[in-house]
Amino acid sequence: xxxxxxxxxxxxxxEVNAMHAANVGVGAVVGFVGYVRDFNDGREVAGMFLEHxxxxxxxxxxxIVVEAEGRWPLLKVEVLHRIGALEPGEPIVFVGVASAxxxxxxxxxxxxxxxxxxxxxxxxxxxxQQGPRWVEGKQSDQDAAGRWD
Amino acid sequence: MKVKVMYFARYRxxxxxxxxxxxxxFKVLDDVRQALAGKGGHYAVLAEQNLMCARxxxxxxxxxxxxxxxxxxxxxxxxxx
Numbered sequence: 001x002x003x004x005x006x007x008x009x010x011x012x013x014x015e016v017n018a019m020h021a022a023n024v025g026v027g028a029v030v031g032f033v034g035y036v037r038d039f040n041d042g043r044e045v046a047g048m049f050l051e052h053x054x055x056x057x058x059x060x061x062x063x064i065v066v067e068a069e070g071r072w073p074l075l076k077v078e079v080l081h082r083i084g085a086l087e088p089g090e091p092i093v094f095v096g097v098a099s100a101x102x103x104x105x106x107x108x109x110x111x112x113x114x115x116x117x118x119x120x121x122x123x124x125x126x127x128x129q130q131g132p133r134w135v136e137g138k139q140s141d142q143d144a145a146g147r148w149d
Numbered sequence: 150m151k152v153k154v155m156y157f158a159r160y161r162x163x164x165x166x167x168x169x170x171x172x173x174x175f176k177v178l179d180d181v182r183q184a185l186a187g188k189g190g191h192y193a194v195l196a197e198q199n200l201m202c203a204r205x206x207x208x209x210x211x212x213x214x215x216x217x218x219x220x221x222x223x224x225x226x227x228x229x230x
Contacts, residue, residue: 034230050229051158053222056206081229093230113230119208121222122229123158134159137199137226 002077003061005052007084012091019076019096026075030105032095032113038088040135043128048135050083050092053121057081064115068097071111072104079112081122111148118145150175150217154185157224163191178202179211181221199226 016031038045065077076098086092095112099105124135152175155168175181182202186195203222204213215221 052229053155053157053203053206053224056203056222059206060208117230118227120229121157121203121224121227123225124228125158134225135228137228 002079003058003065004078004080005057005061005083006080007082009082010080010091010094012094015078015080015094015096019078019098021076023075023098025100026098027100028102028105029096029098030102030109031097032093032109033091034093034113036086036088036090036092040126043126043130043133045088046127046129047085047087048124048126049085050081051123051125052081052083057121060120061116064112064119067115068108068112072099072108074099074104074108077108077112079116081116081120083122114141114145114148117141150215152181152215152218153220154181155220155222157222159225160194160223163194165191175215177211178204178209178213178215178221181215182211182223195223197225200224201226 012033016029019029020026036048061079065079074097078096080094082092095109097105097109118141126133126135151170151172153168153170156164161167173184182195185192201224203209205220
């Protein structure tokens with residue numbers, strides 16, 4: 001299991017390929033990539049800044065991965081989240097899950113993203129033409145996380 | 150009891166500080182929140198219904214018991230991903 005929180009950009013394709021990494025027991029890899037959009041909640045977005053809680057963020061992500069590993073038979077899990085300044089079109093987050101069969105990888109990837117969205121301390125501040133604004137938490141994200149209870 | 154209190158995102162900006170040390174007769178995390186929110190001004194933001202909190206870098210509830218030297222954090226709902 002690896003958790004990385006970094007300012008540097010990453011290559012989603014390389015991350016997906018690395019999930020297999022010559023482990024011939026891996027029969028399925030599911031990779032989720034989240035990108036910065038140029039429009040959100042009625043406003044054009046020119047860029048954003050991602051704030052986090054150094055120390056807690058890494059711990060929170062690791063805890064989510066451990067929980068996923070307890071629920072599904074997983075062979076490899078990678079969570080990579082960027083912080084700092086980001087522009088539209090750039091990848092923000094990567095969650096990769098490898099398992100012997102697809103269902104575990106699909107479900108675990110979904111679960112990790114739902115928990116990351118509601119439990120990992122990151123905050124987005126968007127730059128819009130009307131000025132900067134903090135993104136607000138969504139009830140739909142809380143509901144999505146709640147289905148795994 | 151002495152605790153360190155940290156603020157993030159909108160709360161940090163509003164209060165103009167990212168952390169402060171506090172001393173008082175605190176039993177649970179909500180005692181700290183109420184003491185701060187009661188100061189008025191921008192601190193009233195800590196009375197928000199959807200406030201999230203952590204103790205020693207772990208998410209917790211407001212009824213979390215505290216110990217000397219704890220690091221507490223208050224922040225708005227997280228929006229990563």
